[in-house]
Amino acid sequence: MTSEEIARLVALLRQTGTDLRDVEVKAAGGGLPKSIRDTLSAFSNDRGGTVILGLEEKAGFQPAAGFDAGRIRDALASACNDDLHPPVRGEIEMVPFEGALVVVAEIGELDPRFKPCYVAARGEYNGSFTRGGDGDRRLTDFEIHLLHTNRGQPDDDREPVPGATEADLDDTEIQFLLARVRQRQPRAFADLDRQQVLRRLNILTEDSAGVLRPSLGGLLTLGIYPQQFFPQLNATLVVYPGTSAQDIPVNGPRFLENRTFDGPIPVIVDEAVTAVLRNTSVRSFIDGSGRIDRYDYPAEVIREGVANALLHRDYSSYSRGTPVQITLYSDRLVIANPGGLFGAVTEDDLGREGVTSTRNPVLARLLQDARLPETGRMVCENRASGIPTMLRELRRTGSPLPEFHNRITRFKLLLPRHTLLDDETTTWIGGLGQQGLTTTQQLALAEMRLGRAVTNSTMRNLGLEAHRATSELADLVSRGIVVRVGERRHARYLIAPRAEQLALYAATNLSDTELIKEALRDGRELSRRDLEQRTGLSYMKVLRALKDLEIAGTVRPTAPARSPLRRYRLAP
Template sequence: MLYDELAEIIANLRDLGGDHAFVEAKRAETKLPKSVRETVSAFANTNGGVLILGLDEANGFEATGVRDPAKMEADLAATCSENLEPPLRPLIGTHRFEGADLVVAEIPELPQSTKPSFSRGIGMTQGSFVRVADGDRKLSPYEVQLMVANRGQPRDDEQPVSGTTIANLDNQLVETFLSRLRRHRGRAFADLDATAALRRAKVLIGDELSLAGLLALGEYPQEFFPQLMLTFVHYPTKSGPDPRNGTRFIDNVAAEGPIPIMVDEALLALRRNMKRRSTVRGSGRAEAYEYPEAALREAVVNALVHRDYSGPSLGTQVQVEMYPDRLVIRNAGGLFGSVREENLGVEGTSSARNATLLKILEDSPVPGSDRPICENHGSGIPTMLAAMRDAKLSPPRFADNISTFTATFPNHTLMGNDAVRWIGSLNEHGLSDSQCHGLAMLFHGETLNNQAYRNANDLDSRVATEELGDLVARGLLVPGGGRRYAQYTLAEDAAPHSSGSPAPVKHRADRREEILAALGDGESTRADLVAATGLHDRTVTRWLSTLLRQGLIEATERKFRSPNVRYRRTPQRTLDEPGG
């Protein structure tokens, strides 16, 4: 890790007043804290992270240091390799910071095939941890089981369901399914009778139905698994039931039957409870539902198809909850395989926990149409994001919690009148549409990082990084969490009032006077100016370029971005002169 990156991480810890999901600081002057094993396990089981030994969180992350850094490095390395399973080999080093020695370890995330990381002395069930917010949480036995199952391809959906026969299938669904199989996969199914075809498709395992076959084509799967259904609840307030008048819910639906029927009933309930909003298009107005149906269909199908169907989760429904400000869709089982929160939405990214169920549903049509329930092309999340973009709505937020996966759809128009008025009040010229969308997300209280920005604007990572960097350089955004884990917030003097109205313009956009005042009559490097002004490096770089172009300063070297370049004022020019 570079010194500048470490300094940025510590500055962010001090601003936050606490640890965060990717960084843990511990006071460790003389010995390795016992809780280090939990933290290292948590980082390895989540998204990786940075452990800093020698910072005192209780005293504002003061650099108290480590007395014997060489011994501390050796003790930490031994703990990671000897006390944890599988052994970990983090990058460990000592950095001199504010006169103290800090031991810093960068903990990589383990591959899916070797999780979970756990303490050998306690065992896998009791000694596995995961990172949640700024703390380490012990994994439940169910979460440990999920991690172990995810090392390979789960087969829970292929298990035969005791007591079932071919008579428990829905005849109409089976007829349509077999017709599509013979039409689209003739080489494998054209010459088989119905029973043989159902066995080859793994709808039947011997003479019993597989769980996948029952869920996709069964007449009433809930006869055998009462809780494998979908529940829909429309709540009257943002927090749920209304305590003022005792209203628990506006609508409450239990969608049962096979998956094609549950999808259909869920969408009917959503349509019935959604409001219609008018938008201006060209010379006229168009009406649309609060949430685009294409996005909701994909979210409901994903929840039913990709949920966990192992034994401990068979008592859990897929839950759809509608609130005045958001729609939440939740299912048992987190993300599986190579799919991660950071690559959700990347076209073609796909990993099927329930491969047999997904294969059957490829040839199971939506009721009343010839369109299959799902396509198994990794297009579900991209379809959701595209539908929300087309409707000018914020992208859904995804949360993977190992035991659950949640998709939350905010209920607001991204570029509504208030957001447009606020962005206009910033007096920034040359912002791209995607930059305006990113600002609008923060205006509405959404989380903004590189992934969320890409999802909202359909950009690749490089363009997103450049555009976010430009917003930082303009002084509109403040990055936190370090380069690797950067999340962005609005700069204090750019943020709207709590009422949502635009903040008074403070001429935040022009930083030339601050740069010139910091230069004074001497010479300074860019790093000197960053320290003197408190501005972000990107902001200082942007205004140095402007001042150079206007002839108000000059550089000692031609390599403008070199850290060794020094700058000084040009005595014959001032800001008030023409061209300044």
């Protein structure tokens, strides 16, 4: 990492006032901190990160007194090699910064086959960490279990279900599936009788006593009522009126809908999609072919999101009490399932054609031949096409790209509810004074304006080839409107902190609420996004400050909470 890159990164740290999720800063004036081993473990088990030693956070990330860069570099290299198992292979270097030397280490994510990385002296179950917020958190037994299963191929969906029999399967759907597989693969299935096909497809399997039972995958695909045996292997939907569970109108309902979807996976997918669409807005457009109705979230995108969550979730005994959770807020749709990404697939891989690794191969095989009740379409293609299809549909409708949040125990898909290049965003981009921006560059800037870091993978998901994605991001950096944080595969791009924002932080000790009041002092009505840009505060800090100011009667909104016209002004 160069001195210039360190300077940009420290500018972001000073702007936020604390460490970032993937950046850990220590003064190390008295030697290498013991806690740095926890951080090395956490970065290795998470998505990697950057360690900076020699800066004092409490002093505004200034060079630390008494810091011996050479000694600390050697001590850090020794800790990476001797104190962690498996050893951490970080890139460690001394970099000049503001008249001093700091030690910077780029720590990559460990190959899933070798996780967890742990502090050797504490052992695997006491010395394995991950990142939580801007700190390190010890892994739970369940998280370590998932990392172990990620080294091989789980067979939870192949297990026989105790107490279940063939009578618990839907005969009509079995007949449809058998006819389909016999037609598609006659050499494998045409000459077999019903029970032989069911066994070959792992729909039926023998238990320890030799009795044929439906497998978990067979029951979830073709069962009449799988929840008789697994009450929580279903999906739930909660619809909130505001942007959070706590954002409740005065005398209003706590939530607008609260439902549970039972049955086999094809039924759950159909019912969940219908329920989500029923709770979203629809707009009509007229084009040459007639009227087009467009929902806030395309039906195809919702269907792929729910089907993926049910297919790829963890079905081990640890999480059979946890359903797939669908949550609809006024500004976003969230679909979450237990169990993070499986195998060698990473968040950056999502959206690439042909990239797949399934935790539940029996279930994936069956769902490609099981039909959805309403449309008769197959539940999934089992061709790694689900997320690419989702991205294409979102690009077609001008919607923002989804956010993927992957943790060891949980995977979350977040779909924002607005048009990415709305009038306000287009005006903001125009105000940057940059000529000749491509459409994808404008979309990337719109993503960054929402507080979302953009990566090379983001640009590829917007439809660019890898080399073109790199050049367009580099152009934004050279224009001075975007900064790059991190190196190589950990690089991400953010809106450049404006000089006046950094000066405001450096020259004053204003609180967040005082900064908001100063931004509104000229009498203009500003949106939340405007306030983020004018103050340099993060999304959550602006949200909290506005709430405090509203309660105090100092700031008044100009429109209801769910209105896209909502602005803020100082109270008279």
